[in-house]
Amino acid sequence: MIFLMDLQMMLLDVIYFILRGSVRIVFRPRTKPIDGELVLITGSGGALGRLFALEFTKHGAEVVLWDIDANNNEETARLVREAGGKAYPYRVDVTNRVEVYRTADNVRTDLGRNVTMLVNNAGVVAGERLMDCPDELLERTMKVNCHALFWMAKAFVPQMKEQNHGHIITVASVLGLFSTACVEDYCASKFAAVGFHESLAHELLTEEFDGVKTTLVCPYIVDTGMFDGCKIRDEVALFLAPLEPRYCVEQAMNAILIDQPLVCIPRLTYLPVISRALLPWESNVVTYRFMGSDKCMYPFIESKRNKLTNGGPTLIAAN
Numbered sequence: 001m002i003f004l005m006d007l008q009m010m011l012l013d014v015i016y017f018i019l020r021g022s023v024r025i026v027f028r029p030r031t032k033p034i035d036g037e038l039v040l041i042t043g044s045g046g047a048l049g050r051l052f053a054l055e056f057t058k059h060g061a062e063v064v065l066w067d068i069d070a071n072n073n074e075e076t077a078r079l080v081r082e083a084g085g086k087a088y089p090y091r092v093d094v095t096n097r098v099e100v101y102r103t104a105d106n107v108r109t110d111l112g113r114n115v116t117m118l119v120n121n122a123g124v125v126a127g128e129r130l131m132d133c134p135d136e137l138l139e140r141t142m143k144v145n146c147h148a149l150f151w152m153a154k155a156f157v158p159q160m161k162e163q164n165h166g167h168i169i170t171v172a173s174v175l176g177l178f179s180t181a182c183v184e185d186y187c188a189s190k191f192a193a194v195g196f197h198e199s200l201a202h203e204l205l206t207e208e209f210d211g212v213k214t215t216l217v218c219p220y221i222v223d224t225g226m227f228d229g230c231k232i233r234d235e236v237a238l239f240l241a242p243l244e245p246r247y248c249v250e251q252a253m254n255a256i257l258i259d260q261p262l263v264c265i266p267r268l269t270y271l272p273v274i275s276r277a278l279l280p281w282e283s284n285v286v287t288y289r290f291m292g293s294d295k296c297m298y299p300f301i302e303s304k305r306n307k308l309t310n311g312g313p314t315l316i317a318a319n
């Protein structure tokens with residue numbers, strides 16, 4: 001009897017959330033105020049991280065900026081201050097867990113307050129064929145895109161739980177939900193990031209820390225130079241061009257400010273996610289072939305190789 005009542009309640013809830021989700025596509029819910037929040041952004045010296053810093057500043061939050069590149073990070077801090085915000089830059093290698101824990105403690109003592117929003121944005125890609133790629137570069141992709149999420153969570157989630165207040169944002173990629181050829185390191189790390197994020201989100205809900213929100217951001221290729229050269233069929237690219245970084249961050253912010261658990265940017269990329277789940281593998285393969293997304297990374301890897309042989313120092317691109 002109890003079982004049937006639970007079943008009925010569950011089904012009603014399922015329908016309620018489907019309807020709510022549909023309505024929200026058209027009528028955006030009210031955004032939450034984030035002035036007074038302390039937002040930590042990793043990879044804040046990069047293009048996306050910098051834009052995130054400026055967006056959070058615009059909404060009245062203060063930003064703690066973590067990047068391995070002190071110069072780029074200082075520049076982000078300068079831009080935030082120029083925009084009238086408060087920025088606290090730290091030079092951190094997020095792959096070094098000792099450094100992560102120590103700097104987290106430094107942030108707490110320096111600022112005398114807790115980080116309430118965490119934006120795991122730092123990300124890298126090797127940009128070489130698996131068989132040609134130095135092992136260290138493959139490991140680095142896992143360390144930055146996945147392992148760093150463990151250290152960041154251990155450093156900052158306990159206080160969020162204790163206050164039952166906070167927000168964890170993971171910038172993954174649509175390549176954490178479906179994949180393509182020749183970016184094995186990146187896909188492995190982003191699938192890992194998605195798994196990590198969702199498990200943590202489940203944990204928070206199961207333990208009823210419903211004040212600690214989570215948002216998984218899965219953007220398509222963003223035009224930051226990270227995937228320079230990546231190319232799909234022209235006719236398809238008309239609908240699915242590389243994302244303008246500003247557009248990507250604005251869409252991510254919209255999702256964050258309404259506590260949306262998942263956002264794929266642009267919306268069109270929900271289609272391959274659904275088709276991957278529903279259609280036979282071979283059907284997806286022929287779709288990829290038609291769209292030119294099977295070989296989309298070939299020119300990207302080619303352009304990276306040219307950069308390297310031209311003596312460019314760009315071994316690794318970052319968000």
Ligand SMILES: *[C@@H]1O[C@H](CO)[C@@H](O)[C@H](O)[C@H]1NC(C)=O
Pocket residue numbers: 112113114158159162163
């Ligand atoms: C930070 O979080 C800890 C753990 O909940 C709490 O004891 C402390 O008072 C918080 N600090 C501030 C300044 O809110």
